[in-house]
Amino acid sequence: MRGLRGEAAIVGIAEFAPVRRPDRTWMGLEAYAELARLALEDAGLGHDDVDGLMTGHLADSGGLFAPGHLTEYLGIGSHFSEVVDLGGATGAGAVLRAAMAIELGLCETALCIVHTLPRPKNPTGGGPTFRMGAWGSPMGEFDYPFGAVGQNYAYAMIANRYAYEYGLTDAQRAKVAVDQRTNATANPKAVFRDPIDIDDVLNSPVIVDPLHMLEIVMPCFGGAAVVVTSKEKAKRARHRPAYIVGGGEYTTHLSVTYDPSFTETPIRAAADRAFAMAGVKRSEVDLASLYDCYTITVLLTLEDAGFCGKGEAGKFVEEHDLTYRGDFPMNTHGGQLSFGQAGMAGGMSHITEAYLQLTGRAGDRQLRRCDTVFVHGNGGLMSEQVSLVLRGE
Amino acid sequence: MPKYRTTTEPLPVPTPVTQPFWDGTREHRLLLQRCDAGHVFFYPRSHCPRCLSNRLEWVEASGRGTLYSYTIARRPTSPDFEQDVPFVIAVVELEEGPRMTSRLVEVEPGEVRIGMRLEVVFDDVTDAVTLPYFRPAGT
Numbered sequence: 031m032r033g034l035r036g037e038a039a040i041v042g043i044a045e046f047a048p049v050r051r052p053d054r055t056w057m058g059l060e061a062y063a064e065l066a067r068l069a070l071e072d073a074g075l076g077h078d079d080v081d082g083l084m085t086g087h088l089a090d091s092g093g094l095f096a097p098g099h100l101t102e103y104l105g106i107g108s109h110f111s112e113v114v115d116l117g118g119a120t121g122a123g124a125v126l127r128a129a130m131a132i133e134l135g136l137c138e139t140a141l142c143i144v145h146t147l148p149r150p151k152n153p154t155g156g157g158p159t160f161r162m163g164a165w166g167s168p169m170g171e172f173d174y175p176f177g178a179v180g181q182n183y184a185y186a187m188i189a190n191r192y193a194y195e196y197g198l199t200d201a202q203r204a205k206v207a208v209d210q211r212t213n214a215t216a217n218p219k220a221v222f223r224d225p226i227d228i229d230d231v232l233n234s235p236v237i238v239d240p241l242h243m244l245e246i247v248m249p250c251f252g253g254a255a256v257v258v259t260s261k262e263k264a265k266r267a268r269h270r271p272a273y274i275v276g277g278g279e280y281t282t283h284l285s286v287t288y289d290p291s292f293t294e295t296p297i298r299a300a301a302d303r304a305f306a307m308a309g310v311k312r313s314e315v316d317l318a319s320l321y322d323c324y325t326i327t328v329l330l331t332l333e334d335a336g337f338c339g340k341g342e343a344g345k346f347v348e349e350h351d352l353t354y355r356g357d358f359p360m361n362t363h364g365g366q367l368s369f370g371q372a373g374m375a376g377g378m379s380h381i382t383e384a385y386l387q388l389t390g391r392a393g394d395r396q397l398r399r400c401d402t403v404f405v406h407g408n409g410g411l412m413s414e415q416v417s418l419v420l421r422g423e
Numbered sequence: 424m425p426k427y428r429t430t431t432e433p434l435p436v437p438t439p440v441t442q443p444f445w446d447g448t449r450e451h452r453l454l455l456q457r458c459d460a461g462h463v464f465f466y467p468r469s470h471c472p473r474c475l476s477n478r479l480e481w482v483e484a485s486g487r488g489t490l491y492s493y494t495i496a497r498r499p500t501s502p503d504f505e506q507d508v509p510f511v512i513a514v515v516e517l518e519e520g521p522r523m524t525s526r527l528v529e530v531e532p533g534e535v536r537i538g539m540r541l542e543v544v545f546d547d548v549t550d551a552v553t554l555p556y557f558r559p560a561g562t
């Protein structure tokens with residue numbers, strides 16, 4: 031299989047701790063600049079090293095001309111710029127694009143930055159708005175009028191269909207939230223750090239059948255950045271480089287109604303490509319860093335990324351300890367369910383945690399051995415899928 | 424006046440391409456599109472999503488289908504639906520093949536089962552817009 035040769039590496043990260051009520055506001059450009067500064071410091075690289083830029087949208091410019099605004103504001107010359115628009119998979123998609131551009135020689139050191147932070151209130155009123163469901167959007171016309179609004183309903187329907195086809199108990203789903211919370215107790219940056227048990231999850235209110243409140247991510251504010259660079263520069267980075275040895279991406283739909291199958295998800299196509307490209311076996315993975323907007327998302331990812339067979343995810347999570355002390359460490363930062371979902375930065379948290387673990391900097395939750403990490407990002411309504419295989423060397 | 428919901432927002436705003444579908448629901452007919460290769464699809468588009476043909480015709484659906492999946496919204500999915508909870512959001516697999524998003528009506532949430540047979544029922548929400556909902560077949 032052609033693809034990445036594993037010659038680009040993550041060498042630095044930055045992350046604002048997710049918060050539910052921020053104590054300050056940021057213009058989008060200001061947050062991009064601060065995250066860039068912190069990530070480059072972590073990498074041991076400088077401003078002048080940067081020649082590539084992958085970002086989320088820029089609200090300041092009404093969503094247009096983000097690379098122009100950003101290169102000007104940050105004072106960098108970018109040989110490869112991209113606004114990545116893959117929802118929750120934006121972080122993983124940004125790192126994949128950075129690795130591609132670096133291996134092709136289009137640029138050498140790329141910043142991947144995403145954030146969701148409150149902007150100052152415009153004193154003259156108005157301001158840029160992002161609105162889904164605008165006129166001409168099929169979702170606005172054929173989903174919203176029926177109350178099919180947001181994400182919760184979609185994942186609830188996926189959970190119901192999965193349970194219908196394969197059987198799945200509420201307690202099996204809850205196990206994911208419980209083990210991830212145990213991980214969060216060892217992460218000072220996590221929003222939710224009080225231990226919970228299965229009953230706590232099942233006694234929390236049902237929001238959309240069958241999903242309970244503790245199975246659904248809490249929207250937060252935050253931001254994260256990752257520095258990706260060439261092998262040559264990675265050799266003089268401050269920390270152990272994490273080479274991007276495999277990547278895969280797949281998108282087929284936005285509205286869940288048009289997801290070809292609710293149970294055979296597009297995750298499989300992304301993950302299989304990433305593993306094949308990396309030449310890495312599932313059993314070699316030391317940490318699974320899996321997008322977890324909902325408990326059901328994790329269960330489907332475990333199956334479709336190949337960690338267990340179809341229909342076996344419920345049993346798999348029952349039989350394995352998913353904590354940092356366990357036999358199948360997963361989402362050691364607490365996952366977004368406990369760490370908090372800071373918009374697009376939520377998906378990036380699965381990469382920043384991977385890099386902390388690969389460099390031995392994960393504190394109390396540090397894995398004894400962590401050389402190979404599988405990262406998966408999921409966007410929209412089980413829509414955009416990006417998988418990465420990272421190797422510390 | 425809507426029969427099955429308490430507000431008239433949000434409503435679909437038809438485009439020139441989708442207008443015939445909404446003209447159909449106003450006449451209590453459920454219309455799908457078919458391309459010259461025979462692919463039948465929903466939602467309405469300018470091109471067939473299986474072959475990109477732009478030679479399309481409207482065909483009337485039977486209005487029958489089965490429930491592919493559903494959820495019961497216990498909390499409003501948006502402020503517009505505050506008065507409607509609990510309500511059942513559904514993905515219906517039409518007899519002709521395509522799926523569509525809708526709401527189940529005339530059924531207790533606890534009685535809903537994936538795979539149950541459904542039939543379309545039309546709700547004249549405003550003079551201009553009629554929404555297609557579904558209820559258990561033979562209700």
Ligand SMILES: [Zn+2]
Nearest residue numbers: 458462471474
């Ligand atoms: Zn066709």
